[in-house]
Amino acid sequence: MASACRSAPQPTEPAAAPAQPAPVASAEPLRLTVVGLNDLHGWIAPHSTPLQGGVQLEDGGAATFASYLARLRADNPGGVLLLDGGDLFQGTLASNLTEGSVVVDVYNHLGVTAAAVGNHEFDYGPVGPSPVPTKPGDDPLGTLKERIKQARFPFLAANLFEAASGQRPAWLGNDGTLLVTVQGVKVGIVGLSTPSTPTTTNPTNVTSLRFDPLAPAAVEASKRLRERGAQVVIGVAHAGGKCPRVEDPRDLSSCDMKDGEIYAVLDALPPGTLDALIAGHTHQLMGHFIHGVPVIETYGLGRSFGYIELFVDPVSHRVLPERTLIHAGIPLCAQVDAATGSCDSRKLKDQAEVKLVPATFLGQPVVPDPAVQAIIAPVLTRVEQEQHRELGLTVPVALKRDYQGESLLGDFLADSLREAVGADVALMNPGGLRADIDAGPLTFGDVYEVLPFDNTVALLTLSGAELKRLLEVAYGTKKGVFQISGLQVKLGRCQGPGRFLGATFSNGKPLEPTKLYRVTMPDFLARGGDGLGVALAQLPPGRIDLGEKRPGTLRDELIAYWQGRKKPLSTPTLGRISYVDSGTPCPASQTP
Numbered sequence: 263m264a265s266a267c268r269s270a271p272q273p274t275e276p277a278a279a280p281a282q283p284a285p286v287a288s289a290e291p292l293r294l295t296v297v298g299l300n301d302l303h304g305w306i307a308p309h310s311t312p313l314q315g316g317v318q319l320e321d322g323g324a325a326t327f328a329s330y331l332a333r334l335r336a337d338n339p340g341g342v343l344l345l346d347g348g349d350l351f352q353g354t355l356a357s358n359l360t361e362g363s364v365v366v367d368v369y370n371h372l373g374v375t376a377a378a379v380g381n382h383e384f385d386y387g388p389v390g391p392s393p394v395p396t397k398p399g400d401d402p403l404g405t406l407k408e409r410i411k412q413a414r415f416p417f418l419a420a421n422l423f424e425a426a427s428g429q430r431p432a433w434l435g436n437d438g439t440l441l442v443t444v445q446g447v448k449v450g451i452v453g454l455s456t457p458s459t460p461t462t463t464n465p466t467n468v469t470s471l472r473f474d475p476l477a478p479a480a481v482e483a484s485k486r487l488r489e490r491g492a493q494v495v496i497g498v499a500h501a502g503g504k505c506p507r508v509e510d511p512r513d514l515s516s517c518d519m520k521d522g523e524i525y526a527v528l529d530a531l532p533p534g535t536l537d538a539l540i541a542g543h544t545h546q547l548m549g550h551f552i553h554g555v556p557v558i559e560t561y562g563l564g565r566s567f568g569y570i571e572l573f574v575d576p577v578s579h580r581v582l583p584e585r586t587l588i589h590a591g592i593p594l595c596a597q598v599d600a601a602t603g604s605c606d607s608r609k610l611k612d613q614a615e616v617k618l619v620p621a622t623f624l625g626q627p628v629v630p631d632p633a634v635q636a637i638i639a640p641v642l643t644r645v646e647q648e649q650h651r652e653l654g655l656t657v658p659v660a661l662k663r664d665y666q667g668e669s670l671l672g673d674f675l676a677d678s679l680r681e682a683v684g685a686d687v688a689l690m691n692p693g694g695l696r697a698d699i700d701a702g703p704l705t706f707g708d709v710y711e712v713l714p715f716d717n718t719v720a721l722l723t724l725s726g727a728e729l730k731r732l733l734e735v736a737y738g739t740k741k742g743v744f745q746i747s748g749l750q751v752k753l754g755r756c757q758g759p760g761r762f763l764g765a766t767f768s769n770g771k772p773l774e775p776t777k778l779y780r781v782t783m784p785d786f787l788a789r790g791g792d793g794l795g796v797a798l799a800q801l802p803p804g805r806i807d808l809g810e811k812r813p814g815t816l817r818d819e820l821i822a823y824w825q826g827r828k829k830p831l832s833t834p835t836l837g838r839i840s841y842v843d844s845g846t847p848c849p850a851s852q853t854p
Contacts, residue, residue: 418453549590
């Protein structure tokens with residue numbers, strides 16, 4: 263019905279705009295920059311090396327990395343993901359004094375997207391000074407849970423479960439995956455943790471957990487992500503390999519495809535499971551297409567990084583594999599030698615003259631981030647005080663490590679441990695020795711860098727037959743060559759079972775099968791670490807003293823022994839480990 267009142271005049275509608283053609287999608291692909299770190303091990307500060315002429319060279323460090331990262335973000339605004347392949351913690355005073363807290367502070371500032379759970383993430387055990395539970399109520403995962411709460415990024419491990427229930431750990435806060443949107447592309451991230459974690463951290467801390475095989479977990483996680491809409495899926499794994507020649511990413515001739523977890527994983531994945539992978543754990547260089555998947559890894563310790571450029575079709579949002587670019591093993595240099603353009607101390611250490619000039623990256627100068635420097639400064643002040651505390655001892659010659667063979671450092675530490683506790687035999691794992699010791703005055707910091715783990719001194723009572731079995735297991739692993747004191751050991755040249763060929767005491771006497779001997783080692787090994795659980799599991803508990811009531815850590819007891827002797831430190835003579843040729847050549851990577 264019409265209104266009785268006349269309507270007010272209405273404003274005139276503007277004329278309709280002429281129809282415009284629908285926008286055409288840009289033919290230019292979308293670019294994702296996937297930046298990878300791995301095995302930081304607490305190295306938030308630069309490494310410092312004295313060179314000829316009093317020049318002090320620094321490389322690495324979080325503040326310098328932040329400058330490189332800023333350039334990548336400026337080069338591809340909104341298109342950068344920062345992923346870490348695990349082992350953020352354990353290895354430096356800065357990390358250990360704060361139980362990893364300062365590392366998480368730095369990573370929060372850097373804007374890390376996600377990190378894999380590394381085996382050394384479990385090393386700190388309960389909150390507080392003890393690395394393992396020592397009293398009722400101690401939570402062996404306490405420190406890691408605190409770091410996860412602190413982090414503004416997720417720790418991911420799609421193959422990690424509670425052993426009792428088979429459920430995912432609630433404290434992890436995720437199912438091992440993350441879904442983010444970058445440049446309008448839905449990107450899924452799958453985290454993986456090496457199944458060897460129970461033998462490469464203190465086993466006591468992870469008895470409640472189960473680490474499943476990697477490949478099935480990756481397939482299932484990728485499937486879940488794609489069902490949720492992921493168009494690109496990237497793996498970040500604390501598992502790696504070794505391909506040191508990265509000049510041609512499709513040349514796999516330097517890769518030992520039979521020695522590296524990540525090769526077996528990628529071999530087992532159906533095509534299209536992962537579009538890229540950040541690896542870790544092995545501290546080795548990789549920058550290759552493995553079964554079509556671009557993979558990067560670095561030597562770790564905060565000295566380098568890598569990145570993968572993925573180009574994505576703007577319409578289908580699928581990766582264009584032919585466009586993928588790998589940038590592997592980029593050294594982190596605030597300054598470089600003017601003549602060589604390098605900050606590699608190995609290359610510059612013997613160079614007669616080194617002139618340092620500012621480094622550049624992507625055409626811009628590298629300027630360490632003052633905000634990162636401010637975050638780490640208070641901790642580094644504490645570190646400085648401890649690092650330079652002299653012990654009143656002098657090291658006569660440089661003591662070097664050798665993971666794949668007998669070493670001066672290994673012999674020196676094993677001898678010291680055996681003598682300190684009055685044992686017949688001492689055994690030390692090469693992976694537990696994390697730095698060399700230079701000749702000259704010995705500081706607490708020197709010892710800490712070599713032995714950063716808070717192990718106690720364990721003492722075992724073994725029969726000759728049990729000791730022989732222990733040595734068979736130790737030298738039959740691929741964990742390097744165990745350092746020994748009190749014995750002369752014969753080994754085959756190739757790694758693997760059957761490598762141990764026999765042992766006698768240093769005086770030539772054989773091991774008597776039924777006689778009992780005192781054997782000392784870090785408690786990490788006595789608890790079954792590095793695969794020794796196979797040999798020790800059947801021993802009665804009364805024959806394994808884990809040293810929990812001893813006065814200090816392994817590190818503390820060695821320092822006290824050296825100082826208490828009131829004698830100059832002496833250098834051992836190499837030769838307690840000898841090799842027997844079988845006539846069959848070993849793979850190049852397995853020859854000591």
